[in-house]
Amino acid sequence: MNIKAAAEKTGLTKRAIKYYEIEGLITPLKNIENNYREYTCQDVIKSEGLLNFKESFC
Numbered sequence: 754m755n756i757k758a759a760a761e762k763t764g765l766t767k768r769a770i771k772y773y774e775i776e777g778l779i780t781p782l783k784n785i786e787n788n789y790r791e792y793t794c795q796d797v798i799k800s801e802g803l804l805n806f807k808e809s810f811c
Contacts, residue, residue, distance in 0.1 A: 759792040763800045773800060 760767045773779045774790070779799050781790040 754792050754797075756790055756792065759797055759800065762797050763804060765800055765804055770800060773803060778803060 756767050756770055759770055770779070774781060779796045781792045781796055784791050
């Protein structure tokens with residue numbers, strides 16, 4: 754799924770997802786045809802876990 758779909762599914766912003774990627778917390782695949790990031794269900798689950806962790810301490 755693309756970043757927009759991942760953001761909608763997790764409730765995170767696209768910026769937050771990109772931040773998690775930059776920090777190495779999630780590692781989406783790159784589509785070689787169009788160079789877009791492809792987020793897997795595992796990436797989404799990790800993102801949701803990070804969001805839950807953040808909400809627990811803030």
